[in-house]
Amino acid sequence: MPFDFSKIDTGATAWVLASAALVLLMTPGLAFFYGGMVRAKHTLGMLMQNFMTIGIVSIVWVLVSFSLAFGKGNGFVGDLHFAGLQHLSEVLPGYTGPFAQVIPPMVFVVFQLMFAVITPALITGSTADRWKFGHFVPFIAIWSILVYGPVAHWVFSPEGWLFKKGALDFAGGTVVHINAGAAGLAMALLLGKRRGYPKEQMRPHNVPFVLLGASLLWFGWFGFNAGSALGANNLAAYAFVNTNTATAAAMVGWLLVEKLRDGKATTLGAASGAVTGLVAITPCAGFVSPLGSIAVGLLAGAICAYAILLKRKLGYDDSLDVVGVHLVGGIVGSLSVGLFSTLDTNTLGADGLFYGGGWKLMGHQLIAVGAVAGYSFVVTLIIGFGLKLFLRMRLTPDEEAEGMDLVLHGESAYEFGNITGGGGGLGSVGQRPESVSLGGPTAPTGVQA
Amino acid sequence: MKLVTAIIKPFKLDDVKLALETFGVHGLTVNEVSGYGRQKGHTEVYRGAEYTVDFVPKVRLDVVVADGDAANVVEVIVKAAATGQIGDGKVWTTPVEDLVRVRTGERGPDAL
Known part of the structure; x- marks a missing residue:
């Protein structure tokens, strides 16, 4: 069926195009959120994995992934x-019908592309400091x-089996966060622990970067959630307000737990709590009320502040807490839809448990959570x-x-002009750059110490 | 001549420098160093995980003075650097055999 371009809503089109740009910014934001948490010598490795994901997924999306996601096919692909x-x-x-779009299909393509970009980028937090770039790049392409x-x-x-079943996910609690979590x-288990973990000190090397990254995520997330209304309308406004409210509440929830448990409210905790709220409100943003979003945020912040302790109990190295924040936060959000969803916010949604809808929606949400988590993990x-059979992974x-x-x-993240010129700290005192032995490409020989 | 070396709290550097200038010491070398004494380190908590930081940031200050001034310089530093809290640092002196001013080649106390 040809798209009727005369039905295009220019306001909606402008908003979704702008939203796509906002969502793009989240991936570099994520790079700094993660980059600040790793040790200084791994900073560029982390930034590059995230930035390169934009490069890889943007191409794969055009070639095949968009069609696999939104082509007719069957319920599964x-x-x-x-x-x-094409086409x-x-x-x-x-x-069609109530789901008919008022934006050109190509606008939808580029908006959805940005979701496809950030999802695999989220994985890099659990695998920090040890994944080889040469294995990572093809992995991302195939994973997409x-x-x-x-x-x-x-x-x-609307052709997908979970959509048809009635599972609700406004902007990607399952598709993005549970999927990536x-x-x-899976990748943290496959790669194994970082060398020296958990004995060695692996403190974040730049907490201001973490906060800066979290702020960029928060900013971009307005495009993610409010853009998912696919219109410049009242629903977009609800999603916008809910996103901000839940994020604020989650920050408060996380910091309350830290204050009571650890004695101090930390900057890293504020950034982490905010991101947790963004994650949890993602599936709910266009289905709950602003009051509901406070509950979702508080729940997510407090629960995830405890979920990050799981890895030490269970003994895996989810280095930057992708499981604790995105998997658990995504589950809290997806199930919160089953509790707090209301037709007052979105007539295309459903009433959750607390709005007289019974357990039916919760059942759909549980199936969606289980199916996505299970499929993605395996x-x-x-x-x-x-x-790994063809390429060295670690x-x-x-x-x-x-x-x-x-x-x-073959680079260093930081060069503060110290006397050795190498930026390598005490280890390189007295060495000229040419004599530093690198595992990868060699440094340019013209560099003066 | 004596080399007076002091390890002090970083935020006390300005007070010590001012006190030494007032006393008449005109040159000073400082380094940012890390270490611990009885104060030990401190703990930091990131996402619920506690890290023990053994080495605390300190400032190390080196100044060469005439034999007769050494005791007074030590006293000036101690007075200016003290807060009364644990971790205030230490000051010690060591004998210096020779000293040359690079620009002029002057030696010994003349080079101070």
Whole structure:
């Protein structure tokens, strides 16, 4: 069916285009959120994984992933009708009747692309400091095709089986956060612990970066959630207000736990709590009331402040708490839809338990949570392990000690003009740059000490 | 000549420098150093995980003075650096055999 371009709402189109740009900014924001938490010698390694994800997924999305996510196909995966972004003068399958879009299909493509970009980028927090770039890059490309495409189809596309079942996910609690969280857990297990974890000191090297990154995420998230209304309308306004309110409440919730448990409210905790709120409100943003969003935020902040302790009890190294924040936060948010969703906010939604809707919606939400987490975990393991047969996955212990920045990228994150000129701290005193042995590409020989 | 070395709290550097200037000491070398004594380190908590930081930031200050001034310089530093709290640091002196001013080649106390 051809898309009727005369029905386009220009306000909606402008807002969704702007939202796409806002969501793009979240991935560099995430890079700094994570980059500040790692040790100084791994900073560029972390920034590069996130930034490169924009490069890889943007291309794969155009080639096939968009079509797999939003093509007709069957309930489980789309077909290749839109591969290479062809046929985009047609109505996207399922977007008819109450779901009819008032923005050009190509606008929807680029808005959804940004979600596809940040989702695999989220994984990099659990795998910090040890994943080889050469294994990471093909992993991301394949993951976008085999995991993100199908899962987005299940939940977001009106042709998907979870969408048809009645599971609600406004902006990606399952597709983005539970998906990335389960994949992060799988990759943390497959890679093993960081060298020296948990004995060695691995404090964040730049907490201001973390807060800056969290702020960029918060800013960009207005595009993520309010843009998901796909219109410049009252629903977008609700999503915007709910997003901000839940984020504020989650920060308060997390810091209350820290104050009572650890004695001090920390900057890292404020940043973490805010991100937790953003995660949890994502599936709820266009379905709950502003009062409901306070409850969602408080719950998410307090629960996740405890969930991050799980990794030490269970003994895995989810380095920057992708499981504790995104998997658990995503679950809290997705199930909160079952509790706090109300038709007063969105007539295309449903009433949750607290609004007289009974347990029916909660049942759908539980199925969506389980299906997405299970599929993502298993297929991620298969992709990671499969690639490992051809490509080395992990840095060697020596390379890990030297740091990703030098070994993988041949650079240093920080150069403060000290007397040795190498930025390498005490280890490189008296050495000229040419004599520093690098695991990766060698440093330019013209550099003066 | 004597080398007076002091390890002090970083925020006391300005007070010590001013006191030494007032006393008549015109040159000073400082370093940012890390260490611990009876104060031990401190703990920091990140996302509920406690880290013990053994080495605390301190300032190390080196100044070469004439034999007759050494005792007074030590006293000036101690007085200016003291807060009465644990972790105030230490001051010690060591004998210096020779000293040369690089620009002029002057030696010994003349080079001070």
